[in-house]
Amino acid sequence: xxxxxxxxPHLQKQxxxxxxxxxxxxxxxxxxxxxxxxxxxxxxxxDHKKYWEGQLDAxxxxxxxxxxxxxxxxxxxxxxxx
Numbered sequence: 467x468x469x470x471x472x473x474x475p476h477l478q479k480q481x482x483x484x485x486x487x488x489x490x491x492x493x494x495x496x497x498x499x500x501x502x503x504x505x506x507x508x509x510x511x512x513d514h515k516k517y518w519e520g521q522l523d524a525x526x527x528x529x530x531x532x533x534x535x536x537x538x539x540x541x542x543x544x545x546x547x548x
Contacts, residue, residue: 492532
């Protein structure tokens with residue numbers, strides 16, 4: 467597998483618009499979760515269903531982490547301005 471340092475255009479556009487990294491990651495994870503859920507629901511092979519269920523679980527955990535990070539960062543910013 468070849469890993470590129472370049473971002474896909476839809477992500478680069480968000481970076482160019484100065485969106486916070488956690489927001490970009492949060493949105494992309496949501497897209498990946500929807501794709502994994504669709505794959506899980508449409509597979510007929512039980513092994514494939516199990517694989518996509520695991521993918522969805524893993525993505526959901528990271529999605530929750532980005533959500534928690536966003537709130538923690540915002541709380542830190544608010545408390546710094548007190």
